[in-house]
Amino acid sequence: MAASQASQASQVKQQSRPRLPQVGQILESPFLEQAISRLSRPIVTDAIRRVIDGYRKQRRFITSDEDMQQLQNDILSSCRSLIRTRQTRVINATGTVIHTNLGRSPISPELWDAVSEVNTGYSNLEISLAKGKRGERKGLVNHLVNALTGSEDAVVVNNNAASVWLLLNELAAGKEVIVSRGEQIQIGGGFRIPDIMRMAGAKMVEVGTSNITTADDYIDAVTEDTALVLMVHKSNFAVRGFTETADMKEVARRLPEHVLLAVDQGSGLVTETISKEEIPADRYLRQGAHLVCFSGDKIIGGPQAGIICGRKDLVKKLEKNPMMRAFRPGRVVYSLLEELLVRKLNSEDCGRGIAERSQLNLEANRQWAEREAAELGGSPEQGNYVSLVEDQLIIGGGTLPDEYYPSWSLEINLNKAANQILDELREMPVPVVAVIRNDKVRINLATILPEDRDVVAGQLRNYFFAKESQEYVK
Structure with a gap:
């Protein structure tokens, strides 16, 4: 009898002991349905375990x-943090058109829709429909690039860094490559020309100075062991003042036959007229370059890709490099490039890249900005919630580093820190990525896509008018 009473007392004590709910029990709760649909059950399960372990x-x-509600809130907060790492649509209000951190060039919806069938079913990626046998992966792209640039042949890889490595490794491994000191660039992610040369197996020979490199500098550095002269686009900086750049025609004319001339043009400017200073890829070829490489997702406005064009025999060598299998893109890239280049060669609007389209929308953006500034103006007692200010836009993405274009911005006037406002804009249903100028947050309208204007306007109205506790500057 005494033993039975002791057992019952132990059970009561265990039942009253504070506990944490089981992971499986929480996982079946309705409040996690949306998180599971966005993240998957295993990821949400891990998030629950982390929170519970922290509690323990x-x-x-x-x-x-109240404790249970707090636990649910902590789990949801953990899930939301994970959801924010997913690829998601954002609104670019930075004034940088080709923004590397925001996906560079947006693909035109018309182009995307045009290639949807190719990419949601089977395709002729590597089969010759004429012969019924395995064919080349290039499709029509090389013909389109040839028509655009005047090249003899072309090959596509997954980005322009791969283009540079491939041509160095195939054409100059174990040999000398001459590069100007003023063109030993570093771009985002630590990509440096000296490093990529070393990894490709080439021996870098520096010529000239940071601000002056002449044709004589290149020619005087040539030896029997020289394979290549590489000229590199100054993608993210400009040198002004006492400068001189070698004339490419002269360098090409004076180079001995065993030395090739290649240009990392970078930006992909070809037919566009948005820059007076940038040299188009086709002009480099006409001036004597044997190969030119550039990005497909910058000024051209296509998917991320590297395009190498020029002399046919050299392109064929590149295609036989063992690393081509690692560098070659898939059908999504090929189909989008094909569609884009066809539209570009036909002078259709959706064949224009975002850099070019942004210049055509300046007046429409200004008129829209005036309307929004008037509607969000607030009351005379409170002052304006936003002000319309003149601003600038840049192309960005490692292109045209010293060229600026006029634009308009909505400047936010709130009694709170600018960084806090930036955080709140990114918390919107469709995150808005803005910038700070003179300690004020600016929403640059030049980089807001036409289809996003209504979304931005609606979110700003909610932001300013939905919170009665908001304080404004008079």
């Missing part, structure tokens, strides 16, 4: 409805 280490237990 802090000796926090569920003893009331």
Whole structure:
């Protein structure tokens, strides 16, 4: 009898002991349905375990409805943090058109829709429909690039960094490559010309100075062991003042036959008229370059890709490099490039890249900005919530580093820190990525896509008018 009473007392004690709910029990709760649909059950399960482990280490237990609500909030917060790492649509209000951190060039919806069938079914990626046998992956792209640039042949890889490595490794491994000191660039992610040369197996020979490199500098550095002269686009900086750049025609004319001339043009400017200073890829070929490489997702406006064009025999060598299998893109890239280049060669609007389209929308953006500034103006007692200010846009993405274009911005006037406002804009249903100028947040309208204007306007109205506790500058 005494033993039975002791057992019952032990059970009562265990039942009253503070506990944490089981992971499986929480996972089936309705409040996690949306998180599971966005993240998957295993990821949400891990998030629950992390939160519960944290509670256990802090000796926090569920003893009331308030405790359970707090636990659910902590789990949801963990899930939301993970959801924000997913690829998602954002609104570019930075004034940088080709923004590397925001996906560079947006693909035209018309182009995307045009290639949807190719990419949601089977395709002739590597089969010759004429012969019924395995064919080349290039499709029509090389013919289109040839028509655009005047090249003899072309090959596409997954980005322009791969283009540079490929031509160095195939054409100059174990040999000398001459590069100007003023063109030993570093771009985002630590990509440096000296490093990529070393990894490709080439021996870098520096010529000239940071601000002056002449044709004589290149020619005087040539030896029997020289394979290549590489000229590199100054993608993210400009040198002004006492400068001189070698004339490419002269360099090409004076180079001995065993030395090739290649240009990393970078930006992909070809037919566009948005720059007076940038040299188009086709002009480099006409001036004597044997190969030119550039990005497909910058000024051209296509998917991420590297395009190498020029002399046919050299392109064929590149295609036989063992690393081509690692560098070659898939059908999504090929189909989008084909569609884009066809539209570009036909002078259709959707064949224009975002850099070019942004110049055509300046007046429409200004008129829209005036309307929005008037509607968000606030009351005379409170002052304006936003002000319309003149601003600038840049092309960005490692292109045209010293060229600026006029634009308009909505400047936000709130009694709160600019960084806090930036954070709140990114918390919107469709995150808005803006910038700070003179300690004020600016929403640059030049980089807001026409289809996003209504979204931005609606979110700003909610932001300014939905919170009665908001304080404004008079």
